[in-house]
Amino acid sequence: MATRLVQINMKAQDDAALGRFWAEALGWEVDSEAPGVTNLEPVGFTYPDPVAVCVDIVNSPEPKTVKNRVHLDLATDSASHQAELVARLQDLGATLADVGQGDVPWTVMADPEGNEFCVLEPRPVYRGTGPIAAVVVDCADPRAMARFWGEAMDWTVHEVTDGHATMRSSEGVGPYLEFVRTPDTKHVWNRVHLDVRPYPGDDMAAEEARLRSLGATDPGIDQFELSWTVLADPEGNEFCLLTPR
Incomplete structure (x- = not known):
């Protein structure tokens, strides 16, 4: 059994407005599975597919108070493309x-609700990732995070150092998942988190037990009415285990 990263979940005070921003930023299309939820995915995309990590923006009344521990890095293919993308994103808000x-050499920006993201300078490693080069997670120990997530998912670990760890889908497509060492500590519930999903036919309860055996923990919230399971990785970052699909 294994999971794979299928989407990130981003909280927003206005999910529709933030969804419009990110749809324009990424060149993706907008959908909504329920009131207060805005779903973004590439045009013509068949979910789930490792060629893209989708974005779910979920309405939440709580304001952003600290720097996010999870953010997106956007890819560019030239210096002029980087400059043009930064200017276009500023025009969008x-x-x-x-x-x-x-x-x-990269540009740090914030979306209209203050969520940090980076517009990267052109890097050969990110050619072919799509508009999202990487999903980046701040952490204290990239080696430990790579061990956990390398076993939690069937993604391939590409590089591990004391300061940085990188993973990508085993099919060699789509964005990277990266863990970057930072001195900051986690204090509040993450406004951006990872959603992972087992494969069709897998047993969700068995997968939850497997993740717990690897070091995942219970975040201590009421999950009685949820169809998915909320867990936390070894550094306390919440993530959702979705139903197999």
Whole structure:
């Protein structure tokens, strides 16, 4: 058994408005599975497919108070493309952001609700990922996170150092999942988190037990009415185990 990363979940005070921003930013289409939920995926996409990690934006009244521990890195293919994308995103409502990055070749921005993201300078490794180069998770120990997520999912671990770990779908398509060492500690519920899904025919209860045996924990919330299971990784980052599909 194994899971795979199928989407990220992003909380928003106005899911429809933030969905419009990210749809324009990524060139994706917008759908809605329920009131208060805006779903984004590539045009013509058949879910789930490792060629893309989709984005679900879910209405939440709580305001953003701290830097997100999960963010998106957007890919570009030239210096001019990077500059053009930054300008276009500003026209859509994004702003430049300072998270202490200093003098770096990428541009740190925030979407209209303050969620940080990066527009990367062109890097050969991200050719062919689609508009999202990577989903990036801040952490204290990239090696430990790579061990957990490398066993939790059937994605391939590509690089592991004390400061950085990288994974990608075993099919070699779509964005990367990256863990970056940061000094920050987790204090609040993550406004952006990972959603993973087992494969058709897998047993969800058995998969939950397997993830717990790897180090996943209970985040301590009432899950009685949920059709999915909320867990936390070894550093306390919440994630959702969705039903097999």
